[in-house]
Amino acid sequence: MITYYNRHHALHQGRFEMFRGELVPCFEVPARADQVLLELQRRKLGPLLDPLTFDDALLARVHSPRYLDFLASAWDQWLALDAGNAQRDVLPSVWPARGLRTDVLPDNFSARVGLFAFDAGTPLTAGSWAVARAGAHCALSAAQAVLGGAPAAFALSRPPGHHAGADYFGGYCFLNYAALAAQHLHDAGLSRVAVLDVDYHHGNGTQSIFYERPDVFFASIHGDPLTEYPFYLGHADETGAGAGAGFNLNLPLPRGSGFEAWSAALEVALAAISRFGAEALVVSLGLDTFVGDPISGFCLQSTDYLRLGERLARVGLPTVLVLEGGYAVDGLGVNAVNVLQAFA
Amino acid sequence: MITYYNRHHALHQGRFEMFRGELVPCFEVPARADQVLLELQRRKLGPLLDPLTFDDALLARVHSPRYLDFLASAWDQWLALDAGNAQRDVLPSVWPARGLRTDVLPDNFSARVGLFAFDAGTPLTAGSWAVARAGAHCALSAAQAVLGGAPAAFALSRPPGHHAGADYFGGYCFLNYAALAAQHLHDAGLSRVAVLDVDYHHGNGTQSIFYERPDVFFASIHGDPLTEYPFYLGHADETGAGAGAGFNLNLPLPRGSGFEAWSAALEVALAAISRFGAEALVVSLGLDTFVGDPISGFCLQSTDYLRLGERLARVGLPTVLVLEGGYAVDGLGVNAVNVLQAFA
Numbered sequence: 162m163i164t165y166y167n168r169h170h171a172l173h174q175g176r177f178e179m180f181r182g183e184l185v186p187c188f189e190v191p192a193r194a195d196q197v198l199l200e201l202q203r204r205k206l207g208p209l210l211d212p213l214t215f216d217d218a219l220l221a222r223v224h225s226p227r228y229l230d231f232l233a234s235a236w237d238q239w240l241a242l243d244a245g246n247a248q249r250d251v252l253p254s255v256w257p258a259r260g261l262r263t264d265v266l267p268d269n270f271s272a273r274v275g276l277f278a279f280d281a282g283t284p285l286t287a288g289s290w291a292v293a294r295a296g297a298h299c300a301l302s303a304a305q306a307v308l309g310g311a312p313a314a315f316a317l318s319r320p321p322g323h324h325a326g327a328d329y330f331g332g333y334c335f336l337n338y339a340a341l342a343a344q345h346l347h348d349a350g351l352s353r354v355a356v357l358d359v360d361y362h363h364g365n366g367t368q369s370i371f372y373e374r375p376d377v378f379f380a381s382i383h384g385d386p387l388t389e390y391p392f393y394l395g396h397a398d399e400t401g402a403g404a405g406a407g408f409n410l411n412l413p414l415p416r417g418s419g420f421e422a423w424s425a426a427l428e429v430a431l432a433a434i435s436r437f438g439a440e441a442l443v444v445s446l447g448l449d450t451f452v453g454d455p456i457s458g459f460c461l462q463s464t465d466y467l468r469l470g471e472r473l474a475r476v477g478l479p480t481v482l483v484l485e486g487g488y489a490v491d492g493l494g495v496n497a498v499n500v501l502q503a504f505a
Numbered sequence: 506m507i508t509y510y511n512r513h514h515a516l517h518q519g520r521f522e523m524f525r526g527e528l529v530p531c532f533e534v535p536a537r538a539d540q541v542l543l544e545l546q547r548r549k550l551g552p553l554l555d556p557l558t559f560d561d562a563l564l565a566r567v568h569s570p571r572y573l574d575f576l577a578s579a580w581d582q583w584l585a586l587d588a589g590n591a592q593r594d595v596l597p598s599v600w601p602a603r604g605l606r607t608d609v610l611p612d613n614f615s616a617r618v619g620l621f622a623f624d625a626g627t628p629l630t631a632g633s634w635a636v637a638r639a640g641a642h643c644a645l646s647a648a649q650a651v652l653g654g655a656p657a658a659f660a661l662s663r664p665p666g667h668h669a670g671a672d673y674f675g676g677y678c679f680l681n682y683a684a685l686a687a688q689h690l691h692d693a694g695l696s697r698v699a700v701l702d703v704d705y706h707h708g709n710g711t712q713s714i715f716y717e718r719p720d721v722f723f724a725s726i727h728g729d730p731l732t733e734y735p736f737y738l739g740h741a742d743e744t745g746a747g748a749g750a751g752f753n754l755n756l757p758l759p760r761g762s763g764f765e766a767w768s769a770a771l772e773v774a775l776a777a778i779s780r781f782g783a784e785a786l787v788v789s790l791g792l793d794t795f796v797g798d799p800i801s802g803f804c805l806q807s808t809d810y811l812r813l814g815e816r817l818a819r820v821g822l823p824t825v826l827v828l829e830g831g832y833a834v835d836g837l838g839v840n841a842v843n844v845l846q847a848f849a
Binding site: 178179180181182183184242246249250251252253254255256257258259260261262263265267268269271272275276278279280281282284326329331365369372386387388389390391392393394396 | 522523524525526527528586587590593594595596597598599600601602603604605606607609611612613615616619620622623624625626628670673675709713716730731732733734735736737738740
């Protein structure tokens with residue numbers, strides 16, 4: 162299993178996130194990727210490579226130009242307001258609710274932040290743009306490897322990506338790595354690509370990006386959005402729209418679900434992906450389905466991730482795996498690499 | 506000038522609001538209404554009355570049932586999560602950006618908060634519902650007085666109301682007093698009612714509520730939303746939609762504008778209201794156009810408010826005045842009562 166690793170991921174480290182009316186330390190920390198790296202090295206699992214670099218035009222295949230412009234310049238705009246802002250992360254404080262306009266780009270920086278954000282849990286820091294961009298390059302490199310004949314490749318970076326939409330950030334995510342990888346596979350000539358999202362939290366960004374398209378199938382197994390983040394998307398009745406009708410499959414499960422219910426949902430998702438006739442698979446690999454996760458509610462055990470890896474390998478498709486969530490830092494390395502090793 | 510005063514307004518007192526990535530003490534404080542009350546008493550300006558009470562069905566003439574249900578039960582839901590929450594105000598941390606769903610009411614409380622909020626500057630407290638409801642009763646009482654033949658009446662309460670939409674809160678506002686007063690006047694048989702919003706910040710809530718209606722004309726003079734809160738509404742090209750096309754007038758002015766430019770815009774607004782043929786006028790009376798306001802950018806002087814009051818009286822319509830913003834606490838009493846006294 163080839164791994165593309167962003168060695169600079171720790172340049173993004175949020176200080177605080179809003180949680181139940183207070184600012185609390187971020188759950189999404191550099192130690193997450195470090196743990197996965199250490200476990201990969203311990204088990205000597207395949208080559209560990211720096212990502213290739215790609216033209217930013219590839220990012221614009223998924224994200225809007227005005228959003229990319231914002232991300233690329235946000236930290237400089239923030240510092241220009243007040244040099245003391247170097248000690249403070251950017252968090253939104255106002256945003257366009259329904260009926261308010263999103264077509265006009267405000268001059269005010271706070272207004273721009275809120276225009277492009279859907280939560281106050283995703284601090285934008287000095288390193289966010291560079292790190293997210295390198296994370297995207299890891300995912301694109303993994304897609305490139307698969308296009309070159311590798312059976313599978315893994316993108317190891319953070320923060321995660323699947324909550325990021327075409328023009329918004331949130332859920333710790335700035336760029337949607339899985340969507341970028343799927344689009345890259347498609348652009349290279351694969352007419353049908355499937356994205357399977359196994360993170361505890363629904364991949365609202367990925368779903369939204371492909372919701373009206375018949376060429377990328379999105380399937381997700383996740384905590385029921387009635388009670389679980391990101392709340393406003395991920396219901397079973399979301400099956401795609403327009404030309405994409407029938408190409409979106411959500412399998413929400415109640416908080417507390419264990420591997421039996423979870424793996425039954427996995428079979429449903431994989432059967433749909435098979436019927437779709439996917440030529441390649443992108444896996445949004447969140448490990449926050451783990452029983453020990455501090456902000457999630459499923460009950461998977463570490464050994465269950467071996468079974469997940471075996472099952473994904475049996476699908477028999479060229480596969481890009483992208484690290485998403487997983488906040489039980491101590492278990493994250495073992496759980497992620499269990500999937501990868503069993504797959505390999 | 507009759508004033509309806511909510512003597513319990515101080516039961517709503519937010520602790521902190523999000524401002525540029527940090528939690529800072531709220532600008533919207535009980536001393537605001539206290540200052541206006543003291544100045545009214547000092548100048549012995551007309552009767553000071555408790556508001557009448559009204560059926561909550563009147564609130565539902567402007568606000569959605571699910572939003573009112575949320576406001577009425579939010580604090581109890583918050584306490585039910587954790588008794589320690591009594592020491593913490595409610596602030597949103599995640600919300601439905603474009604593409605995310607607003608049609609499903611989540612079970613999760615944080616998700617409900619974000620569904621109904623458009624900023625993190627409006628802490629919902631133990632007293633918010635009762636105080637906003639009493640504020641609405643002040644505005645409805647003032648409308649009732651005007652319907653009964655009074656030339657004008659003033660609603661003195663806080664927090665303000667004009668940023669609250671049919672189903673969202675923000676900008677310190679929970680219920681839209683001006684919209685409720687206008688709707689009440691209309692429901693009593695006045696077929697054409699005008700709302701004039703002179704607060705520094707655009708009355709996005711009021712505009713949205715009446716945007717597709719030809720029976721309530723909305724005119725607003727405010728800081729350009731490209732640079733000024735609430736940012737996402739208030740541009741000059743917003744002139745109404747559907748049956749309401751032509752019944753919305755925004756007059757944004759650049760930060761730094763003084764009374765000369767401001768009063769020229771006022772004449773434009775009043776001419777439009779005259780052409781509309783309004784039978785009654787509701788004034789969203791924000792005093793944050795004052796040169797000393799800490800979060801606004803116009804340069805009106807205290808004596809300018811005398812001229813505003815005289816000018817509004819010359820319109821010659823039955824008039825309901827509702828206190829909105831104004832955060833230079835020391836000057837707020839003099840400035841507000843200058844308008845009222847000159848009007849009377």
